[in-house]
Amino acid sequence: MAKRDFYETLGVSRTASADELKSAYRRMAMKYHPDRNPGDQAAEQTFKEVSEAYDILKDDQKRAAYNQFGHAAFEQGGAGGAGGFGFSGGFADIFEEMFGAMGAGRRDSGPTRSGSDLRYNLEIPLEEAFKGKQTTVRVNTFAQCEPCRGRGAEAGSAPATCRTCQGHGRVRAQQGFFTIERTCPTCQGAGTVIEKPCRSCGGQGRVRREKTLSVSIPLGVEDGTRIRLAGEGEVGLHGAAAGDLYIFISIAQHQIFQRDGANIYCRVPIPFTTAALGGAIEVPTVEGTRTRVTVPPGTQSGHRFRLKGKGMTVLRSPLRGDMFVQAVVETPVNLTKRQQELLREFEKEGENRKTNPESEGFFARVKEFFEDLRE
Numbered sequence: 001m002a003k004r005d006f007y008e009t010l011g012v013s014r015t016a017s018a019d020e021l022k023s024a025y026r027r028m029a030m031k032y033h034p035d036r037n038p039g040d041q042a043a044e045q046t047f048k049e050v051s052e053a054y055d056i057l058k059d060d061q062k063r064a065a066y067n068q069f070g071h072a073a074f075e076q077g078g079a080g081g082a083g084g085f086g087f088s089g090g091f092a093d094i095f096e097e098m099f100g101a102m103g104a105g106r107r108d109s110g111p112t113r114s115g116s117d118l119r120y121n122l123e124i125p126l127e128e129a130f131k132g133k134q135t136t137v138r139v140n141t142f143a144q145c146e147p148c149r150g151r152g153a154e155a156g157s158a159p160a161t162c163r164t165c166q167g168h169g170r171v172r173a174q175q176g177f178f179t180i181e182r183t184c185p186t187c188q189g190a191g192t193v194i195e196k197p198c199r200s201c202g203g204q205g206r207v208r209r210e211k212t213l214s215v216s217i218p219l220g221v222e223d224g225t226r227i228r229l230a231g232e233g234e235v236g237l238h239g240a241a242a243g244d245l246y247i248f249i250s251i252a253q254h255q256i257f258q259r260d261g262a263n264i265y266c267r268v269p270i271p272f273t274t275a276a277l278g279g280a281i282e283v284p285t286v287e288g289t290r291t292r293v294t295v296p297p298g299t300q301s302g303h304r305f306r307l308k309g310k311g312m313t314v315l316r317s318p319l320r321g322d323m324f325v326q327a328v329v330e331t332p333v334n335l336t337k338r339q340q341e342l343l344r345e346f347e348k349e350g351e352n353r354k355t356n357p358e359s360e361g362f363f364a365r366v367k368e369f370f371e372d373l374r375e
Helices: 006-010 018-032 041-057 060-074 091-099 101-108 126-131 272-277 337-349 357-374
Strands: 118-124 133-144 170-175 178-183 206-217 226-229 245-251 257-260 263-271 279-284 290-295 304-307 323-330
Touching: 006 018, 006 041, 018 041, 041 060, 118 133, 126 245, 133 245, 206 226, 206 245, 263 272, 263 279, 272 279, 272 323, 290 304
Parallel strands: 118 245, 263 323
Antiparallel strands: 133 206, 170 178, 226 245, 257 263, 279 290, 304 323
């Protein structure tokens, strides 16, 4: 009896993509698998044909040979045939064929599982964020057990192959139509058992201890920046690789400066005489120096002076932000009688002159507001 065309068997066109082939195989394999059709010889035969067709067409080289020579390319002990693609396994085998790496990852998760990642919160002052710094942190973590070198077994002994799973780390159990695969309860997925555990670590291959690590804080680092130290997390069980350590940076609130990205803001009180007559003030900078700011006559409270290039350093850049100095005109207190007299003279002298434009403008708008209400 002549074989059916492989494309016809899977119900796809000859130009079907790899994803279309996989989808068709999955659908038909689930339908005709012997576990779902016990005693049905026709379904068993169809499953064999579907498996053989997919085994050939999923391989680019085999598919090219089949497209050119047909079934003849695999006859007389050729590369094809379903002999190596039997159906004795359960659905777990189909799932592994269909999902490939995902199934393999489940099998390997036990013996190769890395240790956990760790998080360390580090608060630094704004000055260190500006300049950068080399600092150290102390982390309590799992480290490799030195006496057994991470194997978990006493010196002179070695882990033995698990007899329950024969070293696979997983076992299978039949439940109705389904074959269920789970982690081996004896070795917990490691594939080996330790008959003589190390006394120092109790067979885990790791012990808890405190480590001191050096951390490089880059200049311009921002609040919330994450620094990764590869391999400095918890060591895995039985010599498995260590996870990573993540340093999360937070910037402490500064008593003078406020930061917004690369810019720095600073509120500076200015005597009302300086604001009125003009002058100069000295203000601090984030880099630890002082800079001179010229205050023009008639400066109002809230006015901002921009100091270009005096802000924060920018992460991974030679640039710097700007600094903004906000003037806060200060009203004097605890005046002497003479000072009070001088201020009254000052006020009287300016009665017929527009020396307070902001307040005059405000009260003019208030007057208009009440006049509108009367109408």
